[in-house]
Amino acid sequence: MRRIAAIALVLTAAVIAEEVTRGTLLGLRPLWPLCDTIGGKHATNAVSTRCLTRVCYWLGDCGQWAAPVDWTNRVAPGDPVSKLVLWLGEPERRDGADLLWSYGKGGDGMFRAVIADGHLVNLQDEKTQAPLRGAQQRQQ
Missing domain, CATH: 3.30.1450.10 (Beta-lactamase Inhibitory Protein; Chain:B, domain 1)
Structure with a gap:
């Protein structure tokens, strides 16, 4: 049981890190309200859509x-x-x-x-x- 909890924790941390740095999941159209809720901005181009947050300033990728x-x-x-x-x-x-x-x-x-x-x-x-x-x- 602890092993499952540890795996779930690692996966959750990976998803959070991805969203903070790339915003791929929150960039999906059905999740745009969540992007708005956290103060994000939708960025759409020919290849992908993502949710930008203020973290992009520190990463230099706004x-x-x-x-x-x-x-x-x-x-x-x-x-x-x-x-x-x-x-x-x-x-x-x-x-x-x-x-x-x-x-x-x-x-x-x-x-x-x-x-x-x-x-x-x-x-x-x-x-x-x-x-x-x-x-x-x-x-x-």
């Missing part, structure tokens, strides 16, 4: 998104950088502590995340320094 500006309504001032990178993807550039992304494919310009002490201060257009609407709407 990926890049086609239009990160579309996700700015998911972050707000005070959020940690790990949440920012989860929702917006890996930044294209770093400028000191600040992170920069393009608005989308095709060189539409860039927007900046102003970071202080590991947390988001604000999101702004790189050229005009005007706050982004998505971030403004969430603050109100």
